[in-house]
Amino acid sequence: MRKDLVFGMAGSGGDGIVSAGDSLLQAAAAEGYHGVMTKSFGSQIRGGESSCRVRISTTPILNPGGNLDVAVALNWDDFLKFGAELPVSGNTVVIYEAATKIAEADIPLVGVTPLQVIAVPIAEMAKATAGTERAKNTVVLGLIAGWFGIGAVAVMKGIRKKLAKKGEELVEANQRAFDAGRAFAMEHPLKVSMNVAVSDTKGQVKLITDGNDMCAAAAIFAGCRFFGGYPITPSTEVMQFFTDHVWKYGGAVLQAEDEIAGIGAAVGASFAGKKSMTATSGPGLSLKSEMMGLASIAELPLVIVDVQRGGPSTGLPTKTEQSDLFAAAFSAHGDVIRPVLAPTSVADTFRITIEAFNIAEYYQTPVIVLSDQEIASRKETLDPIDTTQFKIINRQVPAAGDLVDYKRFKQTENHISPISHPGMLGGTYLASGIEHVESGAPTNSGSVHQRMNEKRTRKFDSLKERKDLFEVTGNPDAPIAIVAWGSVAGVCREALEMAQAEGINVKLMVPYLLYPVAEGAYNEFFHSVQKGLIVEQTHLAQTFKLLRMHIDLPKGVKSLARSGANPFLPGDIVAALHHLLSELQRSHEGQLQPQE
Amino acid sequence: MSATCDFQAKDYKSDLKPIWCPGCGDFSVVQGIYRALAAIGRPPHEIAFVSGIGCSSRIPGYTTAYGFNSVHGRALPIAQGIKLANPDLLVLAAGGDGDGFSIGGGHIAHLIRRNMDITYIVMDNQIYGLTKGQLSPTSQKGRVTCTSRFGSLEEPVNPLLYVLAYGAGFVAQASPTDLAGMAATIEEAIRYPGFAFVNIQSPCVTYGEEGQQIKGLKAISESLVAMGHNPADRLAAMDLAQQYGQKMHLGVFYRNPEPAPTYDGLVRERQALLSKDAPSPERILDLFIKK
Numbered sequence: 001m002r003k004d005l006v007f008g009m010a011g012s013g014g015d016g017i018v019s020a021g022d023s024l025l026q027a028a029a030a031e032g033y034h035g036v037m038t039k040s041f042g043s044q045i046r047g048g049e050s051s052c053r054v055r056i057s058t059t060p061i062l063n064p065g066g067n068l069d070v071a072v073a074l075n076w077d078d079f080l081k082f083g084a085e086l087p088v089s090g091n092t093v094v095i096y097e098a099a100t101k102i103a104e105a106d107i108p109l110v111g112v113t114p115l116q117v118i119a120v121p122i123a124e125m126a127k128a129t130a131g132t133e134r135a136k137n138t139v140v141l142g143l144i145a146g147w148f149g150i151g152a153v154a155v156m157k158g159i160r161k162k163l164a165k166k167g168e169e170l171v172e173a174n175q176r177a178f179d180a181g182r183a184f185a186m187e188h189p190l191k192v193s194m195n196v197a198v199s200d201t202k203g204q205v206k207l208i209t210d211g212n213d214m215c216a217a218a219a220i221f222a223g224c225r226f227f228g229g230y231p232i233t234p235s236t237e238v239m240q241f242f243t244d245h246v247w248k249y250g251g252a253v254l255q256a257e258d259e260i261a262g263i264g265a266a267v268g269a270s271f272a273g274k275k276s277m278t279a280t281s282g283p284g285l286s287l288k289s290e291m292m293g294l295a296s297i298a299e300l301p302l303v304i305v306d307v308q309r310g311g312p313s314t315g316l317p318t319k320t321e322q323s324d325l326f327a328a329a330f331s332a333h334g335d336v337i338r339p340v341l342a343p344t345s346v347a348d349t350f351r352i353t354i355e356a357f358n359i360a361e362y363y364q365t366p367v368i369v370l371s372d373q374e375i376a377s378r379k380e381t382l383d384p385i386d387t388t389q390f391k392i393i394n395r396q397v398p399a400a401g402d403l404v405d406y407k408r409f410k411q412t413e414n415h416i417s418p419i420s421h422p423g424m425l426g427g428t429y430l431a432s433g434i435e436h437v438e439s440g441a442p443t444n445s446g447s448v449h450q451r452m453n454e455k456r457t458r459k460f461d462s463l464k465e466r467k468d469l470f471e472v473t474g475n476p477d478a479p480i481a482i483v484a485w486g487s488v489a490g491v492c493r494e495a496l497e498m499a500q501a502e503g504i505n506v507k508l509m510v511p512y513l514l515y516p517v518a519e520g521a522y523n524e525f526f527h528s529v530q531k532g533l534i535v536e537q538t539h540l541a542q543t544f545k546l547l548r549m550h551i552d553l554p555k556g557v558k559s560l561a562r563s564g565a566n567p568f569l570p571g572d573i574v575a576a577l578h579h580l581l582s583e584l585q586r587s588h589e590g591q592l593q594p595q596e
Numbered sequence: 597m598s599a600t601c602d603f604q605a606k607d608y609k610s611d612l613k614p615i616w617c618p619g620c621g622d623f624s625v626v627q628g629i630y631r632a633l634a635a636i637g638r639p640p641h642e643i644a645f646v647s648g649i650g651c652s653s654r655i656p657g658y659t660t661a662y663g664f665n666s667v668h669g670r671a672l673p674i675a676q677g678i679k680l681a682n683p684d685l686l687v688l689a690a691g692g693d694g695d696g697f698s699i700g701g702g703h704i705a706h707l708i709r710r711n712m713d714i715t716y717i718v719m720d721n722q723i724y725g726l727t728k729g730q731l732s733p734t735s736q737k738g739r740v741t742c743t744s745r746f747g748s749l750e751e752p753v754n755p756l757l758y759v760l761a762y763g764a765g766f767v768a769q770a771s772p773t774d775l776a777g778m779a780a781t782i783e784e785a786i787r788y789p790g791f792a793f794v795n796i797q798s799p800c801v802t803y804g805e806e807g808q809q810i811k812g813l814k815a816i817s818e819s820l821v822a823m824g825h826n827p828a829d830r831l832a833a834m835d836l837a838q839q840y841g842q843k844m845h846l847g848v849f850y851r852n853p854e855p856a857p858t859y860d861g862l863v864r865e866r867q868a869l870l871s872k873d874a875p876s877p878e879r880i881l882d883l884f885i886k887k
Contacts, residue, residue: 209883220877221877226680228673247870248870252867254680264666268646269680270681273682382884384885387879387881423684432665433649442612
């Protein structure tokens with residue numbers, strides 16, 4: 001029995017591939033499995049190619065997985081467009097539409113001989129059983145239930161629920177299509193059985209959601225009561241969640257006329273005393289940068305979610321990348337420190353978003369949550385989260401004594417000044433983008449500017465001491481190291497496990513706080529390190545460069561960087577570690593040889 | 597809305613000394629605002645006054661209200677956020693013609709269609725003063741400035757017609773040529789339950805042309821009340837607004853006799869309706885449970 005299976009399916013927009021993936025994930029969750037589902041599309045609104053990956057496991061999942069165990073191609077043109085996103089290996093069972101008229105020996109996969117290749121008359125079976133080719137995806141679900149033992153009952157239960165309103169006839173048609181797929185699988189057993197074992201959490205309640213919904217839910221939990229934004233792929237669902245739910249909690253949402261107005265309204269709401277948020281992707285982040293600078297100098301709490309996609313400009317709007325790191329850290333002119341946090345999964349998006357609000361409120365600063373398309377749009381099954389364990393921090397308001405001759409930007413020991421808001425008697429002040437003295441009155445003084453810059457940057461010193469914003473796993477004294485953040489972190493966590501299983505002495509650091517760069521945490525981590533990899537999905541190795549700006553990395557620490565939409569597989573990382581290991585061994589041998 | 601109290605104009609004046617040139621029309625505008633606020637009587641701490649960038653955008657700092665001197669062109673987005681976060685506040689926005697009709701020109705149409713209860717005062721001097729005398733969106737065609745040595749090639753924006761066309765519920769014009777009238781107009785704008793726009797012809801003494809100074813403005817000014825204009829007649833208001841640049845009509849061009857519901861009011865209704873059966877925020881993750 002297997003503990004883990006990775007499915008990859010591709011078809012045309014109307015084939016219902018993503019909907020099949022959803023059904024499979026939900027069925028797996030209902031059967032107690034852990035699951036992750038990612039989607040990938042062309043940028044067409046309708047039609048075009050679409051694909052999904054579903055990974056199902058009996059134990060918690062770290063990432064969407066590497067090579068496919070099962071590939072489903074409803075047509076080859078669409079499947080091949082996803083390239084490295086749907087990697088087929090010698091261990092993959094390939095299932096494809098027989099109507100493509102391509103012989104099993106001639107499938108267009110170059111340089112790979114799959115474990116087994118099976119042509120299935122999917123469209124024909126759909127037509128024959130449900131009367132329409134639109135039931136192709138249900139046939140596929142039947143095949144999966146038959147061959148891999150997932151969802152034999154739960155899939156149809158889910159479909160029944162989903163289609164209940166559309167009438168019994170449609171449900172029955174789908175049942176026939178499902179049964180036909182399952183029967184086909186039973187009649188054509190796989191060469192090697194690939195049934196999945198029973199999950200360790202069978203019978204337990206599971207949650208399913210994606211990163212965007214999780215982010216918005218976390219924000220509302222953290223007390224956010226205003227959202228201003230503008231639709232942009234792949235972040236729009238954050239705003240959609242707010243429009244569905246925030247009113248219930250006395251909050252408001254504004255779909256603004258543009259990206260600038262979206263963040264502008266959020267800045268205004270924060271000035272008025274509400275926790276507020278905006279969400280965007282790369283192009284919107286560029287437009288918002290002036291307002292981010294304003295929030296920094298006016299010392300107003302604000303959370304900006306940037307769901308990264310391939311850039312620059314429109315770039316790859318539906319694919320993931322980590323190339324907004326520089327923009328997140330350095331957008332806006334002037335001397336500014338603006339904290340940047342990055343979640344690594346749907347599950348920890350909850351914690352990191354709450355953390356972003358806490359930091360924004362405590363330090364009175366804009367904070368960027370640097371998510372990415374993969375985390376934002378992938379669905380994960382989650383075990384229930386105990387929300388009572390999370391502490392909520394609110395901005396420090398002036399005490400009664402502070403409100404006599406109130407100074408909004410008063411110099412204090414920790415550089416944080418109690419903040420009033422309109423409606424508060426005695427707290428009136430001028431918020432401004434212009435440099436100001438402690439009272440808030442505008443100034444042109446260079447010495448005040450120097451002092452205020454000091455105040456606005458030194459206040460983050462304590463943030464850099466936060467050890468809990470860094471996760472270190474593996475042997476703390478290991479000579480080989482990996483650093484990775486965001487969605488790439490999950491791939492590296494699995495690579496670490498694989499490398500450790502091979503006996504490689506390696507450790508992994510996952511920073512949740514990307515900026516300001518916490519020199520102390522990195523210096524401690526790199527202390528034992530001779531060889532290492534900074535793994536990231538950027539072409540310019542932005543993380544590697546950002547770290548080198550702040551830290552003297554050991555010479556043997558190199559960059560492993562590639563452009564977005566080309567996912568890293570755990571095996572890629574392990575292969576790179578092998579290379580580092582042999583370098584390390586060679587250099588040791590070199591040291592042992594007597595000098596001539 | 598808290599009870600109004602007895603306030604005097606001086607209670608709204610801050611200690612900051614304006615940076616404006618002696619004789620600048622904006623001195624009168626801020627006086628007009630003090631008087632209007634005193635007449636309304638909301639305490640300063642219940643007022644949020646937002647501006648963008650420019651000479652006139654310094655104005656919130658010269659009042660005792662909560663002020664926000666923000667970035668160029670963005671007073672209105674910020675004002676919206678404030679109003680939605682706390683609809684009890686009296687929210688004012690102000691700025692110059694460049695701020696409102698050039699760099700921030702995209703926002704006003706949306707404020708109008710949302711009908712937020714915000715009063716927007718534009719100090720229109722047909723020039724960029726803070727940057728020392730460049731063409732502005734309301735500069736007359738042919739105007740010679742340091743960025744138009746051979747004369748401007750473009751027609752000006754007509755602020756009055758612009759906001760009337762988008763359906764603003766309250767549109768008025770005022771000028772330092774009549775301070776009492778200006779104060780009354782601003783007061784009326786603030787009292788209007790919805791988005792209210794006041795264009796103030798406020799002379800730039802340093803870069804303005806002779807005809808745009810107080811004397812010149814007086815010569816072309818005419819009171820809408822004295823003309824017998826009916827402020828409930830939107831088409832008549834648009835007709836009169838076409839004379840922007842030639843005539844300076846003072847008073848209320850248009851006041852919607854049946855003010856539309858405000859966005860902030862509708863938000864409150866929605867909050868009240870939907871919060872009835874709201875699960876506690878601690879249970880928000882229950883939304884994701886798959887049964």
